[in-house]
Amino acid sequence: MRKLFAITLAMTPLLACAKLPVVASFSIVADVAREVGGERVDVVSLVAPDQDAHVFQPSPADVRKLAAAKVFVVNGLGFEGWLARLSKSAAFKGLTVTAAAKVKPLAMAEHEEHDDHHGHDHDHGKQDPHAWHNPQNVALYAEAMAAGFAKADPEGAAYYRQRAQAYKAQLLELDGWAAKSFAAIPAERRKVLTSHDAFAYLAARYKLRFMAPQGVSTDAEASAKGVAALIRQVRKEKVSAVFFENMADRRLLDQLSREAGVKVGGKLYSDALSAAPDAATYVQLFKTNVGALVAAMK
Template sequence: MTFNRFGRALLGLAAALVLSQSAAAADKLPVVASFSILGDIVANIGGDRIAVTTLVGPDQDAHVFQPAPDNIKAVSRARLVVVNGLGFEGWMERLTQAANYRGDMVVASAGIKARERVEEEHEESGAHAGHDHDHHHGKDDPHAWQDPQNVVLYTRNIVAALSKLDPAGAAVYRKNGDAYIAQLNELDAWAARQFAQIPEAKRKVITSHDAFEYFGAHYKLRFLAAQGVSTDSEPSAKEVATLIRQIRSEKIKALFFENMSNPKLLQQIGRESGVSAGGKLYADALSQAGGPAPTYLALMRYNVTQLLEKIRLN
């Protein structure tokens, strides 16, 4: 075979490979997930049978998300849109209307017992009392993924939705879902063992954003936050002063900001209370691929490790 013939053969092989890869991509079920944590969960369940597009990416804040033209295109091409629900994606209805979306939508949190945002609870804690931070979410706290057992239900809901759209892949989705649930249960058992070693009286944490109510209820930690459940408004000076007094009186040393929050507020609280802020917690978004929380399972393990290190100082 001459060089030219050999070169043409290589080019032909490369072209065939590209066409094969394009055909494989075209065969995958196009799925849109509303934010990075949900996108990771969906990808674990769908595996190679789906192509996932995430609207609100790593280290991005879904509370203040503004859809772009590329997001509208992604939704218009999707066969399934997966949302958290519980009022988390206040922009989703406008987005699906702009995309003229007629496909299926699954609410991953369907069936979960939502924690209510009760004003009396805020007043009792002394944090963000009287604020209207929750107006975007209604009465329900949307951060249900902070309890791994809720993500077990997320997984089952997503398995059912994918299996309905792609019956040929139902066995794969069930197998992937069962494997992911086993990992969730292993994570949950590990975290529970870690916190069980700390007296409940010491399990107090300050965060800038009220996103850990489900986590706190599940593992019996008490979280106080300057901001409410949404991150799109700032607390008043009176609320910050009240929180600082509480930190001093209860000698709380565990002080954290979230990966997509402005750290200035918590730095101010730390200076005035005499407590140095710990590292980041990942609340509503994954880290970038090279960071410490590129998946939901890694996020939870990282948060647990960070919290344990600081609450031991309380």
């Protein structure tokens, strides 16, 4: 009996330190989840850095990961088209936290008419899901995660709330820096060409203009007619630079760059973090994107 009692006492700290198992849909929400959850959570991302969540196909291993989780953190707004299918396959009974639940979404029509997508098909419905390109929205992500983690782990509620508040302060400081940086660029130079239409929230927040040969999803194909029209538009409007994305094929952008006579300004990080140190976290990703855009626009 004494031996059993001793073993039980020895195991108690281990049980107390057991982390909340969290599965995140893709790398950006996984990073925010780690910032909010800290030492109390164990976060696994289904879609890894430098991988494309638009074309992700869950594997049996992913089904097992979700089945073992207590919390599933997703972006929402239709970003993860495979979401319902995966949850059903895993028979997931835990808590699903929709990070963008309180975000005011941009309707596709709000920026389609400005960006001239030339008839692309969009698989996200009427809402643009790329809300994380506005740090103010990511602050809402942090709030949603803190509330969700607290529900799944009530003892950690104060801890999650405190970490979310600290992270939100960092995000709002980042937002202020970006606003000041873009404000120094003349409005007529705030025009950029990217691979796909992922930056509408960045454009709306800082009064930028993005054009793209693809729609909001990387699996939408750009038509030859659409590309030709976009080349004419880029020449006419004197677009500052062409940027390729970390998880997209850059060949179409290289073609546009050559034919429109616009320099390649470098790489932007759109739908995924990267193994590269300049975008290993959301904060680093945002700083890198803003720095690259400002340099090209100048």
